[in-house]
Amino acid sequence: MTGTLGAAWAVAWTRRTAQVVVEHREELIELDRQIGDGDHGENLARGFTAVLAKLDALDAEPEDVGAVLKLVATTLMSTVGGAAGPLYGTAYLRAAKVTALPALDSAAVVALLEAGLEGIVVRGKANPGEKTMVDAWTPAVEAAVAAADAGASPAGVLAAAAEAARGGAEATTPLVATKGRASYLGERSAGHQDPGATSTALILDAAATTAAEAAA
Amino acid sequence: MTGTLGAAWAVAWTRRTAQVVVEHREELIELDRQIGDGDHGENLARGFTAVLAKLDALDAEPEDVGAVLKLVATTLMSTVGGAAGPLYGTAYLRAAKVTALPALDSAAVVALLEAGLEGIVVRGKANPGEKTMVDAWTPAVEAAVAAADAGASPAGVLAAAAEAARGGAEATTPLVATKGRASYLGERSAGHQDPGATSTALILDAAATTAAEAAA
Amino acid sequence: MKKLINDPQSVVAESVEGFGLAHADLVEVHPAPLIVTRAGGAVTGKVGLVSGGGSGHEPLHAGFVGDGMLDAAVPGAMFTSPTPDQIAPAFTAADGGAGVLAIVKNYTGDVLNFETAAELADAEGLTVRSVVVNDDVAVEDSLYTAGRRGVAGTVAVEKIAGAAAARGDDLDGVVAVAEKVIANVRSMGVALTACTVPHAGKPSFDLPEDEIEIGIGIHGEPGRRRIPLAPADEITELLLTPVAEDLGLTSGEQVLLLVNGMGGTPLSELYVVYRQARRLLEGRGVEVTRSLVGNYVTSLEMQGASVTVLRLDDELTALWDAPVRTAALHW
Amino acid sequence: MKKLINDPQSVVAESVEGFGLAHADLVEVHPAPLIVTRAGGAVTGKVGLVSGGGSGHEPLHAGFVGDGMLDAAVPGAMFTSPTPDQIAPAFTAADGGAGVLAIVKNYTGDVLNFETAAELADAEGLTVRSVVVNDDVAVEDSLYTAGRRGVAGTVAVEKIAGAAAARGDDLDGVVAVAEKVIANVRSMGVALTACTVPHAGKPSFDLPEDEIEIGIGIHGEPGRRRIPLAPADEITELLLTPVAEDLGLTSGEQVLLLVNGMGGTPLSELYVVYRQARRLLEGRGVEVTRSLVGNYVTSLEMQGASVTVLRLDDELTALWDAPVRTAALHW
């Protein structure tokens, strides 16, 4: 099947994510400084830098997408800490479980995203509208489902998801947080974009960009 | 003998000193902040405010100059603290000892000033040129002696002393301190006027002004 | 940013290393993963006590490792809760065969990472129970929020649960004592200045010269509201009143009063706050029978303080008084 | 100026009142003149130990009143040494019939006021001896200067002389022990920020964001020189080297290493400094056998630290280890 995404894409996605997260480290710190404790960019940069090191140290190419995502999951769990560590760790872990496949078609990409969201919700118990990364993941999954239903390629599904995640992240700005550290600010949390939703948008954008490159 | 200075003058001098010291509180704090610990103005304001309260509480007019100066001495000793408390306290105490007189002529005014300087030197062991209040007192005494020798009135003697004290205080600016807290700065103490020499100039100026008023 | 550090990336490791060198009679520092255990290791038959969380709150938690308090502490990165595979070895190190109590401050990250670590430990056959400290009345507690934060009251939980473990209570017993402290301890804090997280490089919030933040946490978060600078007695009243009311203190009760510095406040100011907090409690007919004043749960170099009140009964008083031998609490 | 105070004029009195309320088991506070004495009063037959000085250095000195350390402390106004008629009653209160030792930090004001107080006490038939602590190597010591300042080394003098008095040494003996500590203790400090004296209302000096002051004292005085901000390890070396050299430390010697915070520095940073100071000492073959890290001799909310080294022998080590029960040192 043409356009499917395999282990090579998963590696490319992960490497791009590491790059993007390091590039946006200060921006994420600044967002978290406004309504949190100013470490989100530092935490993710530390985590994904560790992921890169793990990738570089691999003896053989990973077998399938799930193997890559599992490596990301365990590394984030053991190096990120804070709220984002377990949340993203669980997201990647759940996603890995449904992607033990040599190549993902559009439906599999949707399954990956759904599993990721499910992992975050299982751990963090946030609903949409609470000003968390869930507010980027939820529209991303919805857009992915719609794109797949409309017959989009895997890259197309991810492009739709990334676009929706970015919109979802931006839409957190007016919200009053009721989960996570920003909730301590009460009304004062409104007017700032959520750092976790922002990093989710970056991660999904990396997925879409690398998928488009793989397809090209 | 006309132009002599009695207990009434001593009271007026003391009240004027209290007023002047409170007015210059911040300036003295600022000078001490530059090369010391920023409390000289606060210390003297606290001390002379206490002196005023003591004066106000007196049942009878003080008998002689010495009685007033002794009251100042003991009050400063018990309320000022720091270096200036014992130094000015001893100065006033020594001055009180030589002024147990109903009225001071020019020679007695000189004796008052000499005793004051002696008290400071006995306690603080500073020589002229070490950037301390001694650098205001020393030229003041010299000028007083010269004025008295030239036949000046008591008010004239004090005017000469005050003028010289002010010059002496200003001349401390380029000096490198070798006594007191400013000495810890070494070379960095140069370029700032000494707070203690400055307060001495204020005190002696109050003496001269009130003597001139008494003579008028 | 001005700090006595070498590198934001290495400050936690270097600081904990120095801590271990300075207190080798009390603790042992294990560098990878970074944990601090009691010198001599777990005590056979005693419930093990573990706490941890982001760094930057020193002396919490490593300063409370030792006889009569914690068996192990897990220092995360600055203001970042430690990871499960850093926490799990601390559980193992603290286990003397009677199970382990994890004392967790109520933050999403801490709760999640300790939860996962407990699952890992469970898989190794270790019994781990957790209590979650949530004493900060500045934060609304409801089913629909992350709940109240854990702040300075943590010291009381660790001290008193530690004493319960030391006197030989079993795991259920130690959990019950810890829960009793948590149910009876409340705090509220104020910031005069923000703090600067080393890797962020700039202050956690911007506060004008004439304003203060009421209801701050210990992570440089802004507070619930900003008010003009006021005399210490007034500020203290703004902190103590919600604490006393949330606890429902009534005349005749006895309490422990903790005035905690946020790290950059002179001790002299903490005693000014203590004086007024005590007067206000006495005004309510509440008797202050135990006191603690100092920097115990800090937020780097933040200037500010928090007021913590713990309702005491005879048991809690006796456990508070029980001997303790750690770097930061010692009697 | 942002402070948790009510009024610059009353801050010392209110703070000491709060201190007395919080530590009623250890101390008694007498309001006029303001002195802090050991709860239970002088110990018959024991040499009495008194210290004091300007306030703003808390926990020094009141925090060291108690068993095994001081019998009385005399808090002056902020950064202003107390007056003779405040000090003299402290001498009387501390006297148990075996005479009194005054521990004076070497500042013109402290020396003069304690001197006069000793004369007053002498007139009442009390035997008072004084020792003058002058451990700060940042300051040149010569016949023609005010001599070196007394800084953090004061803690060691008070602890060890206190232990000597507690074990029953007579006045000559306690003086000799105190002098031995003074002869063997040296310190040097750094400031990252200035402090603000409440009555002055603005910082004691102006320091750009990228510069630090080396060789500062504990009164907000500027230091000996200003240098660009540097890594903690380099700064620590600038502090430790002159200390070690002034002491003439040689390989094989044993020392106590005290890293003292100036009041506004996080504990985590003090341990970073401790780590490097210890490595440097070990590099010289010097063994650090005792340690103290924390805020003991402070300068209000100043950010910075000092490094103090005390050369130990068996006697000083045993006296350091002897029990002490005060608000700020307790073992």
Ligand SMILES: Nc1ncnc2c1ncn2[C@@H]1O[C@H](COP(=O)(O)OP(=O)(O)O)[C@@H](O)[C@H]1O
């Ligand atoms: N309960 C939750 N569910 C989903 N996401 C959450 C939850 N709590 C926090 N987050 C996300 O985590 C982000 C903060 O991550 P990070 O700064 O790394 O952790 P911490 O808050 O522990 O410092 C928030 O911006 C938010 O998007």
Ligand SMILES: Nc1ncnc2c1ncn2[C@@H]1O[C@H](COP(=O)(O)OP(=O)(O)O)[C@@H](O)[C@H]1O
């Ligand atoms: N040894 C000394 N002899 C004479 N004057 C001194 C001596 N030491 C200090 N002074 C004077 O005292 C002044 C400082 O007084 P003050 O600020 O009140 O005391 P402190 O230095 O204890 O804070 C100095 O400006 C100096 O003029």
Ligand SMILES: [Mg+2]
């Ligand atoms: Mg964060």
Ligand SMILES: [Mg+2]
């Ligand atoms: Mg001064």
Ligand SMILES: [Mg+2]
């Ligand atoms: Mg965090």
Ligand SMILES: [Mg+2]
């Ligand atoms: Mg002074």
